[in-house]
Amino acid sequence: MPLLDVRDVTVEFPTRRGVLRALDKVSFSIESGEILGVVGESGAGKSLTGAAIIGLLERPGRIAGGEIRLNGERIDTLAAEPLRRIRGRRIGMIFQDPLTTLNPLYTIGRQLTETMQTHDRLSDADARRKAIGWLDRVGIPAAAQRIDAYPHEFSGGQRQRVVIALALCAEPALIVADEPTTALDVSVQAQIITLLKDLTRDQGTAVMLITHDMGVIAETAGRVAVMYAGRIAEIGPVADVIRHPAHPYTAGLMASIPSLEHRVPRLRQIDGAMPRLDALPTGCRFHPRCPKVFARCRDEQPDLLTAGATRAACWLHADG
Amino acid sequence: MFGFIASRLLQAIPVLLVVGFIAFALFAYVGDPVNMLLGQDHTEAQRLALVRQLGLDQPFFVQYGRFLCAALHGDFGISYRLAQPVGALLAERLPATLELAVTASVLAFAIGVPMGVYTGIHRDTLVSRLFMTGSLVGVSLPTFLLGILLILVFSVWLGWLPSFGRGPVVHIGRWWTTGFASWAAIRCLILPAITLGLFQMTLIMRLVRAEMLEVLRADYIKFARARGLTRRSIDFGHALKNTLVPVITIIGLQFGGIVAFSLVTETVFQWPGMGLLLVQSVAAADIPVLSAYLLLIALVFVLINLAVDLLYYAVDPRLRSRR
Numbered sequence: 001m002p003l004l005d006v007r008d009v010t011v012e013f014p015t016r017r018g019v020l021r022a023l024d025k026v027s028f029s030i031e032s033g034e035i036l037g038v039v040g041e042s043g044a045g046k047s048l049t050g051a052a053i054i055g056l057l058e059r060p061g062r063i064a065g066g067e068i069r070l071n072g073e074r075i076d077t078l079a080a081e082p083l084r085r086i087r088g089r090r091i092g093m094i095f096q097d098p099l100t101t102l103n104p105l106y107t108i109g110r111q112l113t114e115t116m117q118t119h120d121r122l123s124d125a126d127a128r129r130k131a132i133g134w135l136d137r138v139g140i141p142a143a144a145q146r147i148d149a150y151p152h153e154f155s156g157g158q159r160q161r162v163v164i165a166l167a168l169c170a171e172p173a174l175i176v177a178d179e180p181t182t183a184l185d186v187s188v189q190a191q192i193i194t195l196l197k198d199l200t201r202d203q204g205t206a207v208m209l210i211t212h213d214m215g216v217i218a219e220t221a222g223r224v225a226v227m228y229a230g231r232i233a234e235i236g237p238v239a240d241v242i243r244h245p246a247h248p249y250t251a252g253l254m255a256s257i258p259s260l261e262h263r264v265p266r267l268r269q270i271d272g273a274m275p276r277l278d279a280l281p282t283g284c285r286f287h288p289r290c291p292k293v294f295a296r297c298r299d300e301q302p303d304l305l306t307a308g309a310t311r312a313a314c315w316l317h318a319d320g
Numbered sequence: 321m322f323g324f325i326a327s328r329l330l331q332a333i334p335v336l337l338v339v340g341f342i343a344f345a346l347f348a349y350v351g352d353p354v355n356m357l358l359g360q361d362h363t364e365a366q367r368l369a370l371v372r373q374l375g376l377d378q379p380f381f382v383q384y385g386r387f388l389c390a391a392l393h394g395d396f397g398i399s400y401r402l403a404q405p406v407g408a409l410l411a412e413r414l415p416a417t418l419e420l421a422v423t424a425s426v427l428a429f430a431i432g433v434p435m436g437v438y439t440g441i442h443r444d445t446l447v448s449r450l451f452m453t454g455s456l457v458g459v460s461l462p463t464f465l466l467g468i469l470l471i472l473v474f475s476v477w478l479g480w481l482p483s484f485g486r487g488p489v490v491h492i493g494r495w496w497t498t499g500f501a502s503w504a505a506i507r508c509l510i511l512p513a514i515t516l517g518l519f520q521m522t523l524i525m526r527l528v529r530a531e532m533l534e535v536l537r538a539d540y541i542k543f544a545r546a547r548g549l550t551r552r553s554i555d556f557g558h559a560l561k562n563t564l565v566p567v568i569t570i571i572g573l574q575f576g577g578i579v580a581f582s583l584v585t586e587t588v589f590q591w592p593g594m595g596l597l598l599v600q601s602v603a604a605a606d607i608p609v610l611s612a613y614l615l616l617i618a619l620v621f622v623l624i625n626l627a628v629d630l631l632y633y634a635v636d637p638r639l640r641s642r643r
C-alpha cells in the first residue's frame with residue numbers, strides 16, 4: 001500500500017461564468033520515504049494538487065471527484081477537526097516564500113513549541129529542548145540562543161531552514177514542498193535542497209517536491225510527474241522521463257530548461273501558451289501546441305498510457 | 321526603551337509650544353480681559369493699574385513666556401464666568417470626563433474586537449450580517465439622538481437607570497473623584513458610556529473585521545493551518561495579534577476624540593465633565609477656560625500618541641530591534 005494514493009482527483013471552482021475545472025482526474029501515488037518531483041508550467045495545477053492533499057483548498061475551490069488516501073485511509077472526506085490533526089502531524093507543508101510564511105510577531109521558538117505541543121503532549125521544557133534540537137538539525141548556528149529571536153532577525157535562507165524545522169517538527173510521514181527554493185538567493189538554493197533531502201532521508205519522510213527546476217528534480221527525486229493544464233501529462237522514473245520523454249510536452253519542457261544537467265537532444269521550443277481553464281480545447285489539452293498532433297488527439301482525451309518505462313497521457317502510445 | 325520615551329517627549333515639545341501659542345493668542349487677543357474684569361464703570365487710572373498688574377504692557381514674547389510659565393504651574397488665570405481659578409475648575413471636571421471616556425473605550429474595545437474577529441472569520445453567517453447591519457446604525461446614528469433614545473427607554477419607560485448626573489462620587493486623594501465606588505454612581509455611568517462608546521465600538525468592529533480579512537489571507541496563516549494549529553490559536557492568536565497595530569492607532573486617536581468631544585454626551589446626560597464645562601464656557605465667551613482647555617486637550621493627544629507608540633513597541637518586535 002502506498003503512503004499517499006491520489007485517485008482521479010478533480011478540483012473545481014464554481015464561478016459566475018460556470019464551473020472551472022482546475023484539476024481533472026489527477027492520479028498518482030507516493031511511497032513512504034520517496035521523493036516525487038512535480039513540474040509543469042505556471043498555472044498547471046501543481047500548487048492546487050498540494051493544497052487538495054493537505055485539505056487547504058481555498059474557497060470556493062472544492063474536490064469534486066476522486067479520492068485521496070493516506071495509508072489507505074480516506075482523507076479527502078474528513079471533517080475539519082480530524083483533518084486538522086492530520087496536518088502537520090502526518091502531512092506537512094513547506095511554502096515558497098520564507099519571508100512571509102513565518103508569523104512576524106512570534107519568536108521562532110514559540111512557533112516551534114506551539115506546533116509540537118498542538119500534536120503531542122509535551123511539557124514546556126521538553127518542547128523547548130526539542131525546538132532547540134530542531135533548529136540545530138536544520139543548521140541554525142547557536143540554536144539555544146537564537147530560539148528566542150523573531151523571524152526578521154534571520155536571513156532568507158535561515159528562515160527557510162526554520163520553515164523546514166516547523167514543517168518537520170511534528171514528524172509527518174509526508175511533506176508537500178511547494179517551490180521551497182524559488183524565492184531564495186541562488187547561492188543558498190542548493191543548500192536548502194540538500195538539507196531537505198538529508199533530513200527527510202534520515203526521518204524516512206516522503207516528499208512531494210514541486211519545482212520549476214529540472215536540475216533539482218534530477219538530483220533529488222526518484223520519480224517525476226509532469227503536469228499540464230490540470231492533468232498529469234507524464235509520470236515515471238526521473239532518468240527515463242529526462243532521457244526518453246514519452247509525451248511531446250515533456251520533451252518540449254526539457255528543451256526549454258537551460259539549467260538541465262542531463263543533456264537531452266535539443267528539441268524545437270514549443271510555441272503557444274497553456275490554455276485558460278475556461279477555454280480548454282477538445283480532446284487532448286495539449287494538441288493545439290503539439291508538434292506530433294493527429295486526428296485522434298483532437299477528439300479524444302487520452303488517459304495515462306504505458307510508454308516504455310514511464311506512463312504518458314498521449315495517443316502516440318495507444319498500442320502500448 | 322527609556323531613550324525612546326524621552327525622544328518622543330522631546331518631539332512633543334514643539335507641538336505643545338504651538339498649541340500654547342494659539343491658546344495664548346486666544347487669551348490675549350480675543351475679547352478684552354480688562355473690560356471683562358472691570359465692567360463698564362472704571363477710571364483710566366484703574367484701567368492702567370490693572371493692565372500693569374496683568375502684565376499687558378509687557379512686550380509680546382514676555383507675555384507669552386509668562387503665560388507658558390504660569391500654565392506649567394497649573395495657573396491658567398481666572399474664569400470670567402465663574403470667577404474661580406481655571407486650573408482648579410478643570411481639575412475638578414477632569415476625573416468625570418476621563419472615567420466616562422475610559423469606560424466607553426473599554427466597553428467599545430471589549431465588545432468591538434470579538435465582534436470584529438467573529439464577523440471576519442464567519443463572513444456569511446446570519447449573525448455576521450446582523451452585526452454588520454447593526455454597525456451601520458451605530459455609525460450613522462447621531463450621538464444626541466442615541467442618548468435621548470436610551471434615556472427614553474431605560475430611564476423613562478423602564479425606569480432602570482438614572483437619566484442624568486454622575487451620582488454620589490468618592491474623593492481619592494486631593495485631585496481625583498471616582499464614580500466606581502458605589503453602585504448608584506456606576507448606574508449613572510452606564511447610559512452615557514454606551515452613548516459615547518457605541519460609535520467607537522462599531523468602528524473597532526469594522527476595522528478589526530477588515531484587518532482580519534486581510535491577515536487571514538497571509539502566508540503565515542496558511543502555514544499555521546498547514547501545521548495543524550487549532551482554529552482558536554490561529555484566529556485569536558496569530559491572526560488577531562497581527563491586526564492589532566492599526567487597531568491600536570485608531571483606538572488611540574478615537575480616545576483623544578472622545579475626551580475632546582464628549583460634549584454632546586455630557587450635555588445630554590448633564591455629566592459634570594469637561595465637555596459640559598466647555599459648552600457652558602463657549603456660550604459665555606469664557607476665554608481663559610477655553611484656552612486652558614485647548615492646552616489640556618493637546619496634552620491629552622500627546623500622551624495618547626506616546627501610549628500608542630509604546631503599545632506598537634510592545635506588539636511588534638520589528639520596531640523594537642530597529643532602535
Ligand SMILES: Nc1ncnc2c1ncn2[C@@H]1O[C@H](COP(=O)(O)OP(=O)(O)OP(=O)(O)O)[C@@H](O)[C@H]1O
Pocket residue numbers: 013020022040041042043044045046047048049058059060061277
Ligand atoms: N481561486 C481560484 N479561482 C479560480 N481559479 C483558480 C483559483 N485558484 C487557482 N486557480 C486556477 O487553478 C490553476 C492552477 O493553479 P496552481 O496555483 O495550482 O498553479 P501552479 O501549477 O502551482 O502554478 P505556479 O507554478 O505559478 O505556482 C490556475 O489556472 C489558476 O488559474
Ligand SMILES: [Mg+2]
Pocket residue numbers: 046047048178
Ligand atoms: Mg504554485
